[in-house]
Amino acid sequence: MTALLTAVLAFGALAGCTSSQTGGNPTPAPTTGGGQTSTEPTESDPGLSIAKYVSNPCGILTSSQATTLGSVRAPAPGTGELGPLCEWKGQDVIKNSRYTVSVTEKKSFDDMVANVKGNPVFDDKKIDGVRVISTDQLDGLITCLVSIQAAKTDSVTVQTNIAADERATKKACPEAERVAQLIITNLKG
Numbered sequence: 001m002t003a004l005l006t007a008v009l010a011f012g013a014l015a016g017c018t019s020s021q022t023g024g025n026p027t028p029a030p031t032t033g034g035g036q037t038s039t040e041p042t043e044s045d046p047g048l049s050i051a052k053y054v055s056n057p058c059g060i061l062t063s064s065q066a067t068t069l070g071s072v073r074a075p076a077p078g079t080g081e082l083g084p085l086c087e088w089k090g091q092d093v094i095k096n097s098r099y100t101v102s103v104t105e106k107k108s109f110d111d112m113v114a115n116v117k118g119n120p121v122f123d124d125k126k127i128d129g130v131r132v133i134s135t136d137q138l139d140g141l142i143t144c145l146v147s148i149q150a151a152k153t154d155s156v157t158v159q160t161n162i163a164a165d166e167r168a169t170k171k172a173c174p175e176a177e178r179v180a181q182l183i184i185t186n187l188k189g
Helices: 002-015 063-067 109-116 172-188
Strands: 076-080 083-088 098-104 121-127 130-136 143-151 154-161
Touching (some): 109 143, 109 154, 121 172, 143 172
Antiparallel strands (some): 130 143
């Protein structure tokens, strides 16, 4: 129960990110060729689209990818702090882990990172060339959040809750990163 509460608080911390700007004049984006703004992804904006998953968060994993989650129930869509989500609950809460994937629009990824940077578990790295952060408020063994930067203000967050019977073979952060890699493959199309 404590682990679940911690995960919810971490999820809330990610969701509570806001951006405020003061003063100054915005700098226009550089143009290319015929006066069009470049759409090439930058270091801070990989240019991945989450648009089709906002209305269908359960479609973010294919059915064959979902089978790699283990013995889980049918995916259940919902809405949470980070936006539309899909949850794959274990068939048995003691034996089977739970996975929740949230699709977040219009929230600064950098602000989300800043909100969790001080957690005991924090890793900022790339998976398949895409920036991801892994974080947990405890030790990253039972629960973990992995956020994938799809764009400057769009992301996908995978939350794992490892069941008691699977803790010897599954660690939360590596497992969440494995699922994130599947999602990145789908986002790249």
